Amino acid sequence: MSQVVLQCLQxxxxxxGTVAALIVSLDLGRKWTGWGFVIFVTSSIALVAWGFLDDKAEGIGLQNVALFAINCVGVWRYLLRRKRPG
Known part of the structure; x- marks a missing residue:
């Protein structure tokens, strides 16, 4: 894989990841937090790609498979799930 592509992914x-962490940490409400998790999801996808395309970064790829699932739960919880009444 091209070093330029790998560097762009990194x-x-x-x-x-930094922007998403800032958004989530500011606790600006459900919608903003949900969009922070959407950004985390894109970051996880890119890190999985980078981890498996770079010979020396497989551990990062594997870690981000798990983080991708966790971040998807965040998207579901804050953006997609209907808030329970009451």
Missing amino acids: YYCAAA
């Missing part, structure tokens, strides 16, 4: 993941 920088995207770093930036997206």
Whole structure:
């Protein structure tokens, strides 16, 4: 894989993860937190791709398979699930 592509994936993941963490940590409400988790999902997808395309980063890829699932739960919980009445 091209080193340029791998480097772009790395920088995207770093930036997206930082922005998502900031959004979630600010606790601006369900909608904002949900969108923070959407950004985390994109970051996890990019890190899985990078982890399996770079010979030396397989551990990051495997870790982000699990983080992808966790972040999908966050999207479901904050954006897709109907809030229970009462």
